[in-house]
Amino acid sequence: MDIESLIAPNIREMKPYVPGTSVVAMAQKLGCAVSDLVKLDANENPYGPPPAALQALANNTAFNYYPDPDQNALREAIGKYVGVPIGHIVCGAGGDEILDLIARMFLCPGDAIIDFPPTFGMYAAAAQVQNVHYISIPRRADFSVNVDAVEALITNYKLRITNEKDGQALIPKPKLLFIANPNNPDGSVVSEADLLRLLALPVVVVLDEAYIQFSTQPSRADWVLKYDNLIVVHTLSKLIGLAGLRVGYGVFPLTVAAHLWRMKQVFTPSLPGHLMAIGALSDPATLDEMGRKIVAERNRFCESLSELGWIEPYHSEASFVLCKINKAFVGPDGQPDPRPRGLVVQQALEAQGILIRFFNRDPLRDCVRISIGQPAQMDRVLAALRML
Numbered sequence: 001m002d003i004e005s006l007i008a009p010n011i012r013e014m015k016p017y018v019p020g021t022s023v024v025a026m027a028q029k030l031g032c033a034v035s036d037l038v039k040l041d042a043n044e045n046p047y048g049p050p051p052a053a054l055q056a057l058a059n060n061t062a063f064n065y066y067p068d069p070d071q072n073a074l075r076e077a078i079g080k081y082v083g084v085p086i087g088h089i090v091c092g093a094g095g096d097e098i099l100d101l102i103a104r105m106f107l108c109p110g111d112a113i114i115d116f117p118p119t120f121g122m123y124a125a126a127a128q129v130q131n132v133h134y135i136s137i138p139r140r141a142d143f144s145v146n147v148d149a150v151e152a153l154i155t156n157y158k159l160r161i162t163n164e165k166d167g168q169a170l171i172p173k174p175k176l177l178f179i180a181n182p183n184n185p186d187g188s189v190v191s192e193a194d195l196l197r198l199l200a201l202p203v204v205v206v207l208d209e210a211y212i213q214f215s216t217q218p219s220r221a222d223w224v225l226k227y228d229n230l231i232v233v234h235t236l237s238k239l240i241g242l243a244g245l246r247v248g249y250g251v252f253p254l255t256v257a258a259h260l261w262r263m264k265q266v267f268t269p270s271l272p273g274h275l276m277a278i279g280a281l282s283d284p285a286t287l288d289e290m291g292r293k294i295v296a297e298r299n300r301f302c303e304s305l306s307e308l309g310w311i312e313p314y315h316s317e318a319s320f321v322l323c324k325i326n327k328a329f330v331g332p333d334g335q336p337d338p339r340p341r342g343l344v345v346q347q348a349l350e351a352q353g354i355l356i357r358f359f360n361r362d363p364l365r366d367c368v369r370i371s372i373g374q375p376a377q378m379d380r381v382l383a384a385l386r387m388l
Contacts, residue, residue, distance in 0.1 A: 008131070010129070010131040011129070013128075014128050019042065021039075021042075021355050023037055023355075026039075026350075026355060030350075030351075030353060032353055036353050037353045037355060038354045038355065038373060038377045038380055038381065039355045039373075040320075040355060040356050040370050040371040040373050040377065040381065041355040041356050041357045041369075041371065042243070042371065043184070043238060043318070043319050043320050043371045044237070044238075044243050044371065045237075045239060045240070045241035045243070045294075046294075046371075046372070046373040046377065047241065047290050047293070048241050049241035049242055049276060049279075049280050050241070050280050050283050050286040051286070052282050052283040052286070053241070053242070053276040053277070053279040053280035054276070055279060056276055056278060056279025056280075056282075057272055057275050057276050057279070059275075060271075060275050062271075063271055063272070065271070066266075066271070067267055067269070067270060067271040067273075067274045068274070069266045071089075071091045072086075073278055074091055074269075074277055074278055075089045077277065077278045077282065078091070078234075078249055078277075078281065080281070081281045081284065082219060082221045082222075082234070082251070083222055084221050084222055084224065084225065084251055087254055087257065088224055088225070088252055088257060089249055089250070089251055089252075090249060090252060090257055090261065090264065091248070091249040091269055092249065092250075092264060092265075092268050092269065093247070093265075093268040093269050093270070093273075094235060094246040094248040094269075095208065095210055095233050095234065095235035095237070095248035095249075096246075096248070097246075097248065097264075097265075097268060098233050098248050098250040099122055099123070099126060099178075099233060100126060100129075101250075101260060101263065101264055102126075102176070102206055102233075102250070103126035103127070103129070103176070104130065104263065105256070105260060105263060106175050106176055106204060107126075107127075107130040107132045107175060109130070109132065110131075110133070110172060111132045111133065111172055111174075111175050112133035112134075112135055112172050112173070112174040112175065113126070113127050113132060113133070113134060113135065113176045113177070113178060114137060114153070114174045114176070114177040114203070115135070115136055115137070115177075115178050116136075116138070116145050116146075116178075116179060116183075117136055117139065118138075118143075118185060118186070118359070118361070118363065118364055119139075119178075119179075119180050119183055119184060119185075120180050120208065120210075126178075133172065135153065137149050137150060137153070139183075139188075141363075142188070143183060143188040143314070144188065145190055147194045147198060150198065150201065151197065154173070154174060154202065154203060173202075175203065175204060176203065176204050176206055177198060177201075177203045177204065177205050177206065178206045178208065179205065179207055179208065180208040180210065180211075181195075181207055181208070181209055181212065181215075181217070181220075182212070182214070182217075182317045182318040183318075184211070184318065184320075185322050185357070185359060185367075185369045186316065186322040187314065187316025187317050187318035187321065187322060188314070188315070188316075188317070189215055189217050192217075195207075199223075199227050199229060199230060203229065204229050205227075205229060205230050206231045206233065207220060207230065207231065207232045207233065208233045209221070209232055209233065209234055210233070210234070210235045210237070211238055211317070211319055212234075213238070213287070213291050214291060214294060214317060214318050214319045215317035215318070216317060217317065219232070220232055221234070221251045224252065228253045229253075230253075231250055231251070231252050231253075233249075233250045233251075234248060234251070235247075235248040236249075236277050236280070239287060239290060239291050239294075239319070240280045240281070240287060241280070241290075242273065242276055242277060242280065245269070245270065245272055245277075246269060246270070246273060247274075247276075247277045294319050294372050297374070297375055298316060298319070298320075298321060298372045300378075301313075301321065301372065301378045301382070302316075302321055304378075305321070305323060305382075305385075308385060308386065310325070310326050310327035311323050311324070311325055311326065311385065312324040312326055319372050320369050320370060320371045321372070322367055322368075322369050323367060323368050323369070323370060324366055324367050325341035325342055325344075325345055325368065326366075327341065327388075329341065329344045329388075340360065340366060341365070341366040342359070342364065342366055342367045342368045343358050343360070345358075345368050345385075346368055348384070348388055349381070349384050349385075354384055356368050356369065356381075357369040357371075
C-alpha cells in the first residue's frame with residue numbers, strides 16, 4: 001500500500017518551516033561543548049526566565065494532575081499584565097498554537113489570507129495546511145507595509161489566478177490578514193495610522209506582537225475591546241524567557257473566544273508552563289529590567305556594527321537585528337565567492353561556535369539576522385565579524 005498517496009496533496013507539497021538550530025546537534029557537529037556556543041539564531045531571551053518563575057515551578061510537585069482547563073489563574077495573571085479582561089484571553093502551547101487555531105477556526109479550503117513577506121514563516125505555513133489561497137503583498141524596500149496595495153486588493157478582490165483545470169479562477173475575498181509588529185526578521189513596526197487603515201477593511205487583522213516589549217510602541221491588546229475584527233497574539237518565549245515551555249495566548253473578541261474554547265486542545269499549555277508563566281508575570285519589574293538590558297545591548301551592538309563599514313544594521317524594535325552585508329567575499333581559490341553573502345557570514349561565524357540566522361530567499365540572501373545576547377556574547381560576535 002502506498003500510504004503516502006493518501007496524504008493530502010497540500011501537505012505532501014508543503015515546504016517545512018525551518019526553525020533555529022538545536023544547540024546539542026550543533027555542538028556535536030562542531031565537536032565542542034554546548035557551553036562553548038553562542039546561540040543567537042532563534043531570538044531567545046539570553047537571561048532566561050526570572051527567578052520568580054523558577055520558584056513557582058519548585059513549589060509545585062503535582063505533575064501527575066492535569067492543568068486547569070479553564071486557565072483561570074494563568075489568564076488572571078496575563079490579564080493583569082496586559083490590561084484586558086480575562087474573558088478575552090485564550091492560552092495555548094506557544095504563540096504558534098494560537099496562530100494555528102486562528103487559521104483552523106476561520107479558514108475553509110478555497111478561502112484566502114493576506115501576508116506581508118518577508119515575515120514570520122508560520123503565516124504562510126498556516127495557509128498551506130488549511131489549503132487556502134495565499135496572497136502575498138511584499139513589503140517595501142524599507143520593510144514597511146504597502147497598505148495602499150491591501151486596500152486596492154480588498155476593494156477589487158476579484159483577483160484572477162491561473163488554474164490548471166479551467167484556465168482562470170477567482171481568488172475569494174480574503175478573510176484573514178497576518179501582520180507581525182514588530183516584524184520578524186527586520187524589527188520594523190507598523191504605524192498607528194496604517195494599523196487603523198487595515199482595521200477599517202472588512203478582514204480579520206491578526207496582529208502578532210511577539211516582540212512588542214522591545215518596541216517603543218505600546219501593545220494594541222486593549223484595542224480588541226473596541227475593534228471586533230482584531231486579534232492580538234502574544235508569546236511568553238521572548239522577553240519572558242519560556243521558549244522551551246511553549247506558552248502563548250491570544251486576545252480575542254468575546255464571540256471569537258467562545259468558539260475557540262470549543263476547538264482547542266483542553267490541557268495546553270502544560271502545568272509547568274502554567275506555573276512558570278504565572279510566576280514570571282508576578283514580577284513585572286524584573287521583566288522590564290531584562291527588556292531594558294536587551295534594548296540597550298541592541299543599540300550598542302548596532303553602533304558597533306556601523307563602525308565596521310561593510311555591514312549595515314536595519315533599525316530594529318525587536319530583540320534581534322537584521323544586517324545587510326555590503327561586502328563581496330573571495331573564495332580560497334582567489335575567485336569571487338559564489339555563495340550568498342549572508343551565507344558566507346553565517347557559516348564563518350558558525351565555524352567559531354556562533355549561531356546566527358541566514359534566510360535563503362529573496363530579498364534576504366545578502367542579510368543575516370542576529371539575536372541580541374548578553375554583552376560578552378555580542379562582543380564575541382563583533383570580534384568574529386572584524387576578522388572577515
